Amino acid sequence: MLHHIEEPCSLGAHAAVIVPPTWIIKVKKPQNSLKTSTRRKKRTSFKRKASKRGNEDNKGRPFVIKPISSPLMKPLLVFVNPKSGGNQGTKVLQMFMWYLNPRQVFDLSQEGPRDALELYRKVPNLRILACGGDGTVGWILSVLDELQLNPQPPVAVLPLGTGNDLARTLNWGGGYTDEPVSKILCHVEDGTIVQLDRWNLQVERNPDLPQDELEDGARKLPLNVFNNYFSLGFDAHVTLEFHESREANPEKFNSRFRNKMFYAGAAFSDFLQRSSRDLSKHVKVVCDGTDLTPKIQELKFQCIVFLNIPRYCAGTMPWGNPGDHRDFEPQRHDDGYIEVIGFTMASLAALQVGGHGERLHQCREVTLLTYKSIPMQVDGEPCRLAPSLIRISLRNQANMVQKSKRRTSMPLLNDPHSIPDRLRIRVNRINLQEYEGLHYDKEKLREACKIQSRSFFFVFACSAIPLGIIVVRGDCDLETCRMYIDRLQEDLQSVTSTTQRVHYQDQESSFPRVLSVQRLSPRWCFLDATSADRFYRIDRSQEHLHFVTEISQDEIFILDPELVMSQQVGTPPGMPDLVVEQAVIAGDLLKFIECCKKGANLLIQGPDHCSLLHHAAKTGHGEIVKYILEHGPSELLDMTDSETGETALHKAACQRHRAICQLLVDAGASLRKMDSKGKTPRDRAQQAGDPDLASYLESRQNYQMVSHEDLETAV
Template sequence: MEQEQEQGQETGAGAGTGAAVGDGAGPSLAEHPDPDPRRDGEDTVTSASSSNSDLPSAFPEGERPAIGRRHSGKAFTGLRLFGRRLRLTPRGIIPCWVGVPRQRGGSRKIKHKAPVYKKAIAKSGLQHLVAQPSASAVVKGDLDREIRSTVDWTESALYGDHIWFETNVSGDFCYVGEQHCIAKSLQKSVARKKCAACKIVVHTVCIEQLEKINFRCKPSFRESGSRNVREPTIVRHHWVHRRRQDGKCKQCGKGFQQKFTFHSKEIVAISCSWCKQAYHNKVTCFMLQQIEESCSLGAHAAAIVPPTWVIRVRRPQTSLKSSKKKKRTSFKRKSSKKGAGEEARWKPFIVKPVPSQLMKPLLVFVNPKSGGNQGAKIIQSFMWYLNPRQVFDLSQGGPKEGLEMYRKVHNLRILACGGDGTVGWILSTLDQLQLNPQPAVAVLPLGTGNDLARTLNWGGGYTDEPVSKILSHVEDGNVVLLDRWNLIVEPNQEASQEEKDEQQTDKLPLDIFNNYFSLGFDAHVTLEFHESREANPEKFNSRFRNKMFYAGTAFSDFLMGSSKDLAKHIKVVCDGTDLTSKVQDLKLQCLVFLNIPRYCAGTMPWGNPSEHHDFEPQRHDDGCIEVIGFTMTSLATLQVGGHGERLNQCREVTLTTYKPIPMQVDGEPCKLAPSVIRISLRNQANMVQKTKRRTSIPLLNDQQPVPDRLRIRVNRISMHDYEALHYDKEKLKEASIPLGLIVVPGDSDLETCRSHIERLQEEGDGTKSKTLSSQKLSPKWCFLDSTTADRFYRIDRAQEHLNYVTEISQDELFILDPELVVTETVGTSPGMPDLVDSSGELQSAARQFSFPSSSSSPPPSPVPRILEIQRATQRKRISSDSSVAEALAHSDSLRSTKPALSRKGAKIMSVHRSNTTAADFKPTDRLEKTALCDTDKVSTEALIDCVKNKDHQRLRDLHKLGADLSVQDSSGRTLLHHAVDVGSKEVVKYIIDNAPTDILDVTEKENGETVLHKAASLCQRTICHYLVEAGASLMKTDLQGDTPKNRAEKAKDQDLAAYLENRQHYQMIQREDQETAV
């Protein structure tokens, strides 16, 4: 019996739950015996089971589950009811067995056989969806259906259909479980796919097996049920098994056990794909009655379109054909034209909203071509947080169909994910549809430029901000107006009839602009780039090379003076005032008609004209357009805060050209033939402007008054540490370097804090020789948000005025310095004393044993004494109400036994700014100190021998005796290098778990290889996974300039290379799929 129970647990660990936890096969807890549930007239949309109000009567005496009893040690892998599983029928929950054939009418024959321990709760994603088709129909449709990676909007769309994307997620798990996994029997690596909506991962060949375990995705629509008396208003939870889960259990408040061993089959959590609530996989935390609870849809319920709103409708003629009345011929003849019209207007899906002042339903339009691979990743993230049917891929037909379907939704908001061109596309479509009132449009900027996004405080580009916070900002943002301008072009009949150039055109690429319209030098450069890219697209697949081409083209045009005669060939009239003579006097080479303050990737060419009474500050909602001219000198000063020549603020412009001139409309260039162009106000669009908010502060703190003044410790983090450790908040805090203390008002935003931090640096210039923290910050430093549950993320400098300091920090403020280089030595470098308060003995030892130049050999050192002093001076945090100056003032009394100004577990560091070129750069040896020394107890050679001989037990014994696992041999190779050489997974894992994390990125001297380089070269997939999960850098290059991904490609392991490339991308942007790794 115990053996059978263990087998049941293993199967459940591989399978998981849909509506609830369940076995790998068989009927659902919520499965209806009636083949057509529409007759029941149910009023709920659910991905759990239906009501279980008669639950007690469903069990024979002695077979009732112990719901709610305190079984803290038992995992909730399903209620084990004496070998029988439960099935919900109109009469209640009854025991049933696997594999019993369905009889007519939905009943089953109960076979009398010995009970086996199986799970009681089946995996059902949609068993109680209103007007759900019969199970047999669903199964029949599954047999020949395709694996979809997009939302199915056709009439043949399936309930609970998953949306599959390629994945390189680590491990070898398949959600269907070992019992049903086909790939397991193939004994080879099989591609896997991940569902964007519920985040399960299965082998491609196992997708159809999901039907056998009756697991479907969360519902995204309902069927129209004409016989339903009541409209459904409730959505139920969609429960899924998780082997990895962030956050804390909703029931007990404790965290979820995170096992590093990705081969573990243990299911630690049960979470809902809608509201994201998670519970421990124990009967004490997750109880059966929770399956029947209605789902709140979570933190973003106001933005989510419930599946009860989205209705699939029948074709008009279907009801005629299925009618029981026979004599309809004359009616059909009379109504044939009407029927044809209905057929033409018929759409498979409609949206029937329930108006509510609390709701702000969101439509998301994503341009996957923007921002490299960011667009495709963003689509998956939004499908996880929202209903997949409110997320649209613009490459699949544009925004019109989605906007038309949701046109009647009250308080609708739109999120445009892409560049400024994507926003213009959506605004133009809204004009065509004439929605009233017009929905407000927010922007998630992808790619480069994004001047409109900067104007509305959304920043210049998406970095790694959590999608959940973006949704909150869209919900809370203010609605503002944006002027939109018409461009009416007519041929200039007065111009001389020259031979027409092949490149010139008679019309502009756009007849409306939101940002700017320009002609002259900037348009000429953009046009040359555009034409070159059209001719040779393969040469323009790198953003860096594109920028270099821009710079080269601009420089050559400057030398050739291609636009120096612009003023001689144009006439400008603004509100009846002729500005032509002024343009000619200033010898302008570029003319810009600007609607928003930002231009050319964030510059502000209008500037601040407050000292001039002739002009007003620029606004994007005042019905006026700013006319600005540029000389080559003023164009060059734009990037350093300069502005152009302010010519006029007007409501109408007439521009006449007398020769073909390059022009651009919101970044779209052309060469326009001589024309008369009239610019006039078209309308005003509703836009969402990102505003300040305090959502990161806990509710408990919200009840307390904001203090008048805050004393905040500022800590600095290097880019290397951020990329390696930003998913491990505690280690990143330990790696940070104290910079100083600032005192700011309690309601300060980050712009105010920036000025205080820069002032702190200025005040520290005079004490550079005293403290490490006074090292100069680079101009590119930015703030880090340390309040999110799983990681740190960067804050765009353009959005600092939107964030309160109390919103991104709790007791300390962290900043990222991308040009900071941290090297670890035994002591500190000359002229840069240590941050710890140490005795003179340690200071002298540090000076004596500092590393000399690479050309000289290291002198002998009394290492045990140094190590003893280092252990005594382990750096710890200083409380936020003390300052660096106070700590240093008491240094005489603290000595080596009184640590201060340092972090637990951190090593003594020296910090410098790197001014070397790429040719001067040498591989980093952050643990080089260990190559110089050895302990009295264990020699380096003994440790290396243990690793080479795969003697795991001996290595553990030596480590317990005090052996340092971060030692290196004479060639700079660590124990990990040697373990990878011999392919010992067990030793590699032990070293990773017990050695400092810095060992992951140590480079050996000969080739500059890290351990990950070596493992990728040897195609050691499991070891590569260990290293990546532990935080090994995927961007680090060896002396040949190869990353670990390049090494895998050279080894011709394409699967490993794809995995490493995927994880490399995750180190650069937010990894939203940390919630599960199944």
């Protein structure tokens, strides 16, 4: 391709954010030869000093940046923290280096952001993308404060952390899944610049206490500035336990989901110990001259939060709907006011299901006195602070990039008049197993949907689609579209309740097969099918930013991670799925393994929605249980049947199969899951007359972390 050498490079679709190679000037290394030193002696003293100063400025840098100003360019500086959110940043770092100039992508585990920001400080229209948690964003904003860049470049966020509350506030979502880098770059380029209040924290010794009464604890907070929130009490105590455990065993905290599980377990443990119950007796809070201490003591708050942004604790909204309280204004992150909220243990639990705390004040300055060592956290960085006087005041406002609602360059959307008033859209559902295996091959994934559609044809006898058809406005966003799909789901449930079940009986098994419409789980999400190469998930907190015509024009694909496909109608006799259940019930391990190797589905269910794991646990075939746990998906563990609502652990406990109970518990089966009669596996073992097994299950229940579902209903 030698004939292309002389052609100018356009830098591709993302030319506006890419740093051109022509801006990068290599720094020459100083030469130490005799000839060079002789030349230096002949130079004037002025030149010698200038050269020395220049070498000091560029010391340690292999290159310098000499930008060419252009109003169309918005050069992007990318900082990636590979350790955030379970080491997800390593993959992101490689992707950005592929799409952009590697000289504009920096690994924060190798060096801090200061050198890079100094290097690019003279680049006009500079934008920054922080790939990490909220702590990574705060780190970059603090360095920008120190460098005093004018104007300060706005900062966008690619959430890789655990909580990502600031990212949620700015519409960047609760965590990065698999959105293409090209889409992210477009959002950064087109995002709206907004202001973010930042608050100072000044810590002094409590003047009301003599020196000999001061308790042990830190004498200063981990950060002296916060962007999200500052809190003390119960939530800070949980965060401190997580922080200390991660410092001791960092290899155990390499997953965002596992981190949340630890938070849930620590919260439950602290709830039982009631370690923060006396918080209200040891604090004094004054906001803009108003003493809130009497109200705090009256309501016996166990947690006090000073909130700057609407989001808190991984996406909850503790300020709630301002319409409920006419005394307060709606919360904003750029109004120069901080919100003060109190929580009891009950309101903290309600926070996970849409509740809120007790609104105390909206103020510009706070004076906080503590009279004992109390756990505190600043933007997720915890410590146990000795009795202190803490003053909170407005520091400044930072420029941030907020992800905005945008139209894509699809032909349908170029002309606003071409958008139809009504759209008739098919809704197709995909399970997680097929998505993970085929989301890079759009045609195969579409074919998988067609296969699922054929199986559902016999259920509805009227349509060859998994869910159905919705009719929406042409300018409908995905948040509204979700309501239509939920309504469609209710209609389908009423249809299947009248249609009842479709039975299929093959030649080899006397066990009837059933096809029914499984309800959508609360975790379903939309898939963007317009990307050139693959499908990708859309974060639920970003649904209001996407028009339905952005992700598809005639059909919508949704991913349901809890979807379990029952045995499909039309499967020829003799296929592995038709005999695998019989092998489990009969305890034929060799036949069962043979069926699995031929492609039998471990997620198939019978008429009562009993899975293969249910049957193996009930009949006491330990080797088959072990094989399913090793090769099957994790959702089998807590899957319940339709008649009794029992899990496989319930079945094993009822039959007093101790070894199988131990296998299931070790694999992570929930010990708090209740059946339709409100009985746990421990209760079932007690009813079956096995006190030893009941005692074992009770002891394991005390130490088992609460599951993700428990996190949504309890602290």
